[in-house]
Amino acid sequence: MPRKxxxxxxxxxxxxxxxxxxxxxxxxxxxxxxxxxxxxxATLIAACRxxxxxxxxxxxxxxxxxxxxxxxxxxxxxxxxxxxxITGHSxxxxxxxxxxxxxxxxxxxxxxxxxxxxxxxxxxxxxxEDGTTLQLIDIQLAGSVPDAxxxxxxxxxxxxxxxxxxxxxxxxxxxxxxxxxxxxxxxxRFSDGAEFTLLYGGxxxxxxxxxxxxxxxVDGALVGGASLKAADxxxxxxxxxxx
Ligand code: PGA
Numbered sequence: 001m002p003r004k005x006x007x008x009x010x011x012x013x014x015x016x017x018x019x020x021x022x023x024x025x026x027x028x029x030x031x032x033x034x035x036x037x038x039x040x041x042a043t044l045i046a047a048c049r050x051x052x053x054x055x056x057x058x059x060x061x062x063x064x065x066x067x068x069x070x071x072x073x074x075x076x077x078x079x080x081x082x083x084x085x086i087t088g089h090s091x092x093x094x095x096x097x098x099x100x101x102x103x104x105x106x107x108x109x110x111x112x113x114x115x116x117x118x119x120x121x122x123x124x125x126x127x128x129e130d131g132t133t134l135q136l137i138d139i140q141l142a143g144s145v146p147d148a149x150x151x152x153x154x155x156x157x158x159x160x161x162x163x164x165x166x167x168x169x170x171x172x173x174x175x176x177x178x179x180x181x182x183x184x185x186x187x188x189r190f191s192d193g194a195e196f197t198l199l200y201g202g203x204x205x206x207x208x209x210x211x212x213x214x215x216x217x218v219d220g221a222l223v224g225g226a227s228l229k230a231a232d233x234x235x236x237x238x239x240x241x242x243x
Contacts, residue, residue, distance in 0.1 A: 001195075001197065002151065002194075002195050002196060002197045002219040003034075003035055003067070003197050004034040004035065004197070004219050004220050004240055004241075004243070005034065005036075005155060005197050005199060005219065005220035005240075006035070006036050006037070006194055006220050006221060006223070006233070006236055006237045006240045007035065007036075007037045007038070007039060007054075007084075007118060007155075007157075007199060007220065007221070007222050007227075008037065008038040008039060008058065008222075008223050008224075008227025008228075008233055009038075009040075009086060009089070009201075009223065009224050009227060010039065010040050010041060010042075010044075010077045010131045010224075010227065010228060011058070011091070011224060012041060012059075013041070013228055014040060014041050014043075014044050014228075015183055016044075016047070017175070018044075018228075019044065019048065020049055021159060021228070021229060021230050022038060022044075022048045022051055022053070023051075024056075024230040025038065025051075025053055025162055025230050025233065025237075026051045026052040026053050028230070029052075029053060029234070030051075030053055030238050031052070032237060032241055033241050034220065034240045034241050035054060035072065035082050035220075036053040036054065036237055037053060037054030037055065037056050037083075037084060037086065038053060038054070038055060038056065038227060038233075039056035039057060039058050039085075039086050039118070040055060040057070040058075041058070042057055042058075042072055042077065042080070042174065043079040044231075045057060045077065045081050045082050046080040046081055048081065049080065049081025050081075052090070054083050054084060054097065055081050055082055055083060056083065056084035056085060056086065056115075056116075056118065056224070057072075057077040057082040057084070057085045057115075058080050058085070058086045058089065059072075059085070059086065059087070059089070059092055059106070060073060060074040060077055060085050060087070060106055060109055060110060060113075060189060060197070060201055061073050061074075061106070061109065062070060062102070062105035062108070062109045063109070063148060064104050064109075064112070064167025065088075066072070073109065073113070074106075074109040074110050074112060074113035074115060075112070075113045077113070077115070078113040078114055078115050080131070081215075082115055083115055083116065083161045084115055084116040084117070084118055084155075085106070085109075085110040085112075085113075085115050085116070085117060085118070086118045087103050087106040087107045087110060087117050087118065087119050087120070087144070087155075088100075088103035088119050088120045088121065088122060088140075088144050089120045089159075090109075090122060090159060090164060091164075092163045094161075099105075099143075099198040100139065100140055100142075100143025100144045100148050101143060103119065103143070103144040104143060104144050104145070104146050105131065107119055107144065107145065107146050107149070107154070108146045108148065109242075110153075111146070111148055111153050116152075116153055116154065116155060117149070117153065117154050117155070118154075118155045118156075118199070118222065119144050119145055119149075119154060119155070119156055119157065120159050120201070120222070121136075121137055121140035121141060121144060121156065121157070121158060121159070121182075122137075122140075122157075122158055122159040122160045122161055122163075122201075122202070123136045123137070123144075123160055123161065123162075124162060125161070125162035128160065133160075133178065134177075134178070137158075137161070137178060137181060137182060137185075138185065139206075141182065141185050141186075142192060145189075149196075150190065151192045151193075151195035151196045151197070152192075154196060155196070155197045155198075155199060156182055156186070156196055156197075156198050156199070156228060157198075157199040157201050157222040158178050158179060158182060158198065158199070158200055158201065159197070159200075159201035159202050159222060160176075160202050162202075163201075163202025163203050164201070164202045164203070164224065165224060165225060166192060166202075166203060167203050168202075168203060169202060169203050169208055169212075170202070171206075172211060172212070172214075174214050175200055175212065175215050175218065176215045176216055177214065179198055179200070179216065179217035179218055180216065180217055182198055183198065183217045184198075193195075197219045198217055198218060199218075199219065199220045199221055199222045200212055200218050200220075200221055200222075201221060201222030201223065201224070203225075204221040204223045204226060204236060205223075205225075205226045205232065205236070206226070206232060206235035206236055206239070209221065209235070209239040209240070209243070210239040210243070211237040211241055213240055213243040214243065221236060221240070223236055
């Protein structure tokens with residue numbers, strides 16, 4: 001069975017004063033029966049390194065070090081305390097022009113540093129509407145997921161771009177179709193494809209988490225806005241535990 005994971009993605013949010021949220025989540029969910037993680041802005045990672053919940057980063061450079069002003073290597077993030085790194089989030093694909101090849105290289109960097117890669121894929125509204133979602137998923141899986149991926153070092157997050165931060169959520173049937181497709185492709189390509197944790201992401205909140213977690217091949221969620229406060233993220237973690 002894939003491991004269940006509730007992962008928060010704080011994006012470009014979070015100041016020192018917000019560390020109490022990590023403290024509170026650690027106290028309440030540090031011994032949860034599912035994996036709990038928050039992917040923090042890099043500035044907060046070191047301060048949380050001894051948390052009872054997992055601490056992740058949101059991006060890394062593909063190289064180990066060198067003349068790349070402003071960038072952070074996977075090794076530096078691991079050194080600060082990150083045990084996972086999000087790669088290929090659609091905001092980075094859009095804001096920084098990251099390609100599948102870039103994301104593959106960054107995911108390999110995550111493995112090199114001993115961290116897990118949370119590789120994000122998902123269609124735009126135009127792709128959803130013109131019926132090319134599954135083709136796009138195939139292209140992103142083939143291009144972004146390294147051959148060295150395994151259930152131990154990789155989590156795949158399906159995040160429809162049009163559902164991120166919008167309050168719009170695909171139907172459960174749409175989520176089921178894409179997750180079943182991802183599972184099929186992973187099983188074709190990797191001997192442990194059935195064991196990969198598959199997350200759904202995009203406007204997950206306390207009110208819809210339970211029904212989303214009931215969808216086959218959904219092993220958890222990548223949560224943006226609703227992970228910023230323990231009072232919002234807590235019920236999502238609880239819903240996953242209850243699944
Ligand atoms: P959201 O973001 O939960 O705020 O929609 C999800 C994500 O981008 O990971």
